[in-house]
Amino acid sequence: MGLVERFYCPKCEREQQSRTIFRCLECRSIVEVKVTTNHLTRVDFAEMRKSRDRSIWRWFEFFPLAKRASIVSLGEGDTPLTHAARLGAKLGIHNLFLKNDTVLPTGSLKDRSNSVGLSVARELGFETAAVMSTGNAAASVAAYAAAAGIKSVVMVPAGTAPSKIIQARAYGATVIVVDGDFDNEVAQLYQAALHEFGWYDCLSSNPYRDEGKKSYAYEMADQLDGRIPDWVVHPTAGGTGIYAMWKGYQELLSLGCIERAPRLVAAQSDAAAPIVAAFERGLSDVEPVIARETVAESIQVGNPASLGWRALAAVRESNGTAVAVDDAEILQAQSQVASLAGIFAEPAAATSVAVAKKMRLAGTIRAGDVVVCNLTGHGLKQPEAIHVDEKDFAPIAPTVEALRKQLSQTTD
Numbered sequence: 001m002g003l004v005e006r007f008y009c010p011k012c013e014r015e016q017q018s019r020t021i022f023r024c025l026e027c028r029s030i031v032e033v034k035v036t037t038n039h040l041t042r043v044d045f046a047e048m049r050k051s052r053d054r055s056i057w058r059w060f061e062f063f064p065l066a067k068r069a070s071i072v073s074l075g076e077g078d079t080p081l082t083h084a085a086r087l088g089a090k091l092g093i094h095n096l097f098l099k100n101d102t103v104l105p106t107g108s109l110k111d112r113s114n115s116v117g118l119s120v121a122r123e124l125g126f127e128t129a130a131v132m133s134t135g136n137a138a139a140s141v142a143a144y145a146a147a148a149g150i151k152s153v154v155m156v157p158a159g160t161a162p163s164k165i166i167q168a169r170a171y172g173a174t175v176i177v178v179d180g181d182f183d184n185e186v187a188q189l190y191q192a193a194l195h196e197f198g199w200y201d202c203l204s205s206n207p208y209r210d211e212g213k214k215s216y217a218y219e220m221a222d223q224l225d226g227r228i229p230d231w232v233v234h235p236t237a238g239g240t241g242i243y244a245m246w247k248g249y250q251e252l253l254s255l256g257c258i259e260r261a262p263r264l265v266a267a268q269s270d271a272a273a274p275i276v277a278a279f280e281r282g283l284s285d286v287e288p289v290i291a292r293e294t295v296a297e298s299i300q301v302g303n304p305a306s307l308g309w310r311a312l313a314a315v316r317e318s319n320g321t322a323v324a325v326d327d328a329e330i331l332q333a334q335s336q337v338a339s340l341a342g343i344f345a346e347p348a349a350a351t352s353v354a355v356a357k358k359m360r361l362a363g364t365i366r367a368g369d370v371v372v373c374n375l376t377g378h379g380l381k382q383p384e385a386i387h388v389d390e391k392d393f394a395p396i397a398p399t400v401e402a403l404r405k406q407l408s409q410t411t412d
């Protein structure tokens with residue numbers, strides 16, 4: 001059984017009485033969950049590894065859920081960890097592995113967290129789950145709510161491209177388009193609505209949800225069979241992934257399942273890089289920035305208010321780093337991941353590979369290092385990022401001659 005040992009404020013250490021209020025009553029910081037792992041041993045972990053259930057629920061005891069009957073799963077987890085030999089050769093990183101989360105049920109890493117988040121919602125008896133998002137989180141919450149039989153409400157700012165909300169709508173979410181700015185009016189209405197209607201909050205301020213991304217650590221330990229990567233590079237926005245992976249690795253260390261943890265790297269777009277800025281300036285908290293437009297839309301977050309400081313701490317404690325790349329580097333990485341490793345990742349996801357490449361060029365990553373880059377979202381989420389020439393779609397006459405001519409004009 002996954003037992004919650006503590007539900008507390010990591011800033012002022014105050015234990016919280018309510019399990020459904022996610023902000024500390026004393027200092028308003030985001031509350032944190034600590035699951036009891038004291039009773040677990042290496043043998044238990046080895047048993048979990050053998051389970052026929054390949055979803056993240058293999059690691060049930062690590063998640064804050066009391067009953068297996070509450071689990072809401074779409075089979076998320078155990079995504080491929082591929083040795084990318086051709087891409088690695090190109091980048092000069094011979095032990096380059098890609099953690100392919102593009103194959104998760106709704107096409108992004110959000111399924112790891114929402115599977116846990118919606119399971120807890122079911123256990124706590126919520127009827128409606130809400131999220132404020134324009135992309136991957138909206139689709140994921142909507143899908144898991146559908147599977148759980150819980151209603152979902154998604155708030156987006158006016159002007160959001162229909163393609164961004166279609167997936168959530170398809171799963172049956174109620175989409176509310178709000179006249180206003182995402183970080184201001186939409187955020188204010190969202191908070192007011194949570195309070196007014198008692199909805200279950202699926203933002204990264206939900207501490208249960210965040211636990212789901214600890215599964216990266218367990219899966220990597222399993223898939224590399226005890227080998228620990230030297231570096232794990234994660235595309236970073238709110239900071240949940242870095243923070244949760246570090247928590248997962250700490251649990252495995254305390255169980256004696258691994259002897260050391262990898263160095264964690266927060267990869268950001270330079271148009272929205274508050275964690276990189278705070279890391280470089282040696283700050284203990286993240287200062288918000290105004291995010292500029294970037295091709296890495298899914299990680300365009302200027303103010304990682306909930307968990308930015310936790311991610312920063314995880315990067316430092318792991319002796320890792322935080323690195324930003326520009327749009328040209330991101331798009332080149334996206335193209336190389338597709339053409340040299342066969343994985344179509346969205347630009348935000350390819351940021352991890354762009355950063356690994358930059359770190360290799362700088363000599364921070366050495367040729368023999370074992371490097372894992374998390375590919376966190378599918379390329380079809382944002383197909384317009386791929387430049388396609390109109391003439392590529394022009395039909396040819398149905399003759400071998402015309403075909404031969406066309407082939408001779410194809411350069412790559």
Ligand SMILES: Cc1ncc(COP(=O)(O)O)c(C=O)c1O
Nearest residue numbers: 236237238239240241298376377
């Ligand atoms: C594709 C993709 N990658 C990475 C992230 C990073 O999120 P976090 O820093 O919360 O792990 C997100 C979500 O914001 C995302 O949609």
Ligand SMILES: [Zn+2]
Nearest residue numbers: 009012024027
């Ligand atoms: Zn507090």
